[in-house]
Amino acid sequence: MSDAVIKKAPVRRRKEARPQELTAAALSLFVEKGFAATRLDEVAARAGVSKGTLYLYFDSKEALFLAVIREGIVPVIEEGRKLLEAHADDPERMLREYLFGWWALFGSTELGGVPKLMTSEAQNFPEVAQYYVREVIQPGKALMREVLDRGVAKGVFRQTNSELVTHILMAPLLHLALWRHSFAVCCQVPDMDPAAYLESFFDLVLKGLAVTPEGGK
Amino acid sequence: MSDAVIKKAPVRRRKEARPQELTAAALSLFVEKGFAATRLDEVAARAGVSKGTLYLYFDSKEALFLAVIREGIVPVIEEGRKLLEAHADDPERMLREYLFGWWALFGSTELGGVPKLMTSEAQNFPEVAQYYVREVIQPGKALMREVLDRGVAKGVFRQTNSELVTHILMAPLLHLALWRHSFAVCCQVPDMDPAAYLESFFDLVLKGLAVTPEGGK
DNA sequence: GATAAATAACTAACCAGTCAGTTATTAAGT
DNA sequence: ACTTAATAACTGACTGGTTAGTTATTTATC
Numbered sequence: 001m002s003d004a005v006i007k008k009a010p011v012r013r014r015k016e017a018r019p020q021e022l023t024a025a026a027l028s029l030f031v032e033k034g035f036a037a038t039r040l041d042e043v044a045a046r047a048g049v050s051k052g053t054l055y056l057y058f059d060s061k062e063a064l065f066l067a068v069i070r071e072g073i074v075p076v077i078e079e080g081r082k083l084l085e086a087h088a089d090d091p092e093r094m095l096r097e098y099l100f101g102w103w104a105l106f107g108s109t110e111l112g113g114v115p116k117l118m119t120s121e122a123q124n125f126p127e128v129a130q131y132y133v134r135e136v137i138q139p140g141k142a143l144m145r146e147v148l149d150r151g152v153a154k155g156v157f158r159q160t161n162s163e164l165v166t167h168i169l170m171a172p173l174l175h176l177a178l179w180r181h182s183f184a185v186c187c188q189v190p191d192m193d194p195a196a197y198l199e200s201f202f203d204l205v206l207k208g209l210a211v212t213p214e215g216g217k
Numbered sequence: 218m219s220d221a222v223i224k225k226a227p228v229r230r231r232k233e234a235r236p237q238e239l240t241a242a243a244l245s246l247f248v249e250k251g252f253a254a255t256r257l258d259e260v261a262a263r264a265g266v267s268k269g270t271l272y273l274y275f276d277s278k279e280a281l282f283l284a285v286i287r288e289g290i291v292p293v294i295e296e297g298r299k300l301l302e303a304h305a306d307d308p309e310r311m312l313r314e315y316l317f318g319w320w321a322l323f324g325s326t327e328l329g330g331v332p333k334l335m336t337s338e339a340q341n342f343p344e345v346a347q348y349y350v351r352e353v354i355q356p357g358k359a360l361m362r363e364v365l366d367r368g369v370a371k372g373v374f375r376q377t378n379s380e381l382v383t384h385i386l387m388a389p390l391l392h393l394a395l396w397r398h399s400f401a402v403c404c405q406v407p408d409m410d411p412a413a414y415l416e417s418f419f420d421l422v423l424k425g426l427a428v429t430p431e432g433g434k
Numbered sequence: 435g436a437t438a439a440a441t442a443a444c445t446a447a448c449c450a451g452t453c454a455g456t457t458a459t460t461a462a463g464t
Numbered sequence: 465a466c467t468t469a470a471t472a473a474c475t476g477a478c479t480g481g482t483t484a485g486t487t488a489t490t491t492a493t494c
Contacts, residue, residue: 033341036253039450040450052452052453052475116336122400123251124250168417175387182335182346187347197381200377201385207425207427208424267441268442269485
């Protein structure tokens with residue numbers, strides 16, 4: 001009789017892995033349904049535990065939210081910085097790496113849903129929003145600004161208001177991520193190849209930033 | 218004695234005006250707190266009525282949501298179209314009018330919060346999302362595409378993948394609106410003048426779309 | 435006083451957070 | 465090895481507060 005063996009329902013104990021399993025489950029559900037519409041029972045179920053277990057690791061739903069942001073994103077920023085440093089001498093290449101690296105490391109992954117999540121919930125959770133601005137948005141923008149400044153210094157890009165242009169250049173990236181996690185899901189979008197999108201964007205920006213022929217610099 | 222007149226205040230009957238008052242109240246609350254986190258009691262209170270009254274005009278919370286989108290946005294699209302037709306012969310001017318008109322008619326108003334709202338809730342309310350895509354996003358994009366195509370036809374803009382570029386050009390506009398209704402609220406943003414932002418954006422795009430000096434076309 | 439508009443009290447369902455109890459794992463005693 | 469004790473991980477039923485949606489009643493208007 002194999003019953004005796006088969007009947008063993010697993011219920012594994014793995015204290016170490018739980019928080020990550022829970023934040024991963026929470027991330028995907030928060031992104032999919034929004035924070036308020038996500039039930040903690042569902043988060044727990046997706047992580048393969050009960051809701052009670054969730055509360056062994058996180059004090060509250062909001063604490064879980066913060067952990068999702070913290071664990072998910074902050075490490076990626078550092079990765080991005082390293083990626084760019086590899087091309088510090090070539091601003092055009094740096095810009096290109098920024099766009100495609102952003103997509104590869106962030107936008108195309110599960111984390112690509114975080115901008116949507118944070119945008120939706122910023123007002124409801126000011127502390128999380130401030131953390132996100134400080135640890136993600138500002139470093140990300142600073143990195144972009146460095147690309148621009150370096151291009152100007154090298155005479156490859158024309159002078160612009162780099163604060164504003166940084167903001168502007170982030171927008172199509174974020175838009176791509178937001179789109180994928182909102183309208184793209186429920187409304188069939190025939191052709192929206194991220195690579196082609198980024199290529200068009202890169203092309204547009206490169207020409208938009210080129211030093212003007214007349215006037216020189 | 219004016220008391221007799223003044224005292225009359227409490228319950229006004231105005232069947233005609235109610236739906237608009239309610240959708241206006243709902244819009245501001247949905248934008249501020251998100252759909253799920255908004256209480257119908259609060260919507261009713263802000264419109265100066267009770268929750269029961271709300272149900273005289275809308276079948277459900279979702280029906281109210283749809284009405285908010287329908288009544289709020291659709292009229293604005295038509296206004297925008299008319300605005301652009303006034304400059305049909307000058308693509309550069311048309312592009313400029315698009316950007317600043319979008320801001321004046323839409324982004325800077327209460328409606329500017331709708332992109333945030335729709336992005337957050339698209340997955341939870343696919344029917345509303347489809348309506349929004351069909352009635353707002355597609356017409357808005359079509360209008361932008363017309364600007365681009367006209368520019369190409371006139372030899373003012375270079376040839377591009379207009380489907381992708383349209384998407385890309387909408388992004389900084391939407392980003393401006395999203396930003397204002399999310400992070401800008403809880404984290405002090407020192408300088409983010411919409412006019413300067415749009416000016417920088419216009420400048421960037423105009424140069425990005427200019428026919429290339431060599432090659433001419 | 436008849437009808438339409440609006441209300442406020444109500445219900446049913448839902449869900450974040452709790453906790454008494456269960457099961458797996460480890461340690462100690464024999 | 466083999467039982468027993470102690471601990472750590474986990475569970476799921478429960479609670480208390482909340483809210484979408486309903487309805488019996490009140491209030492205004494003609």
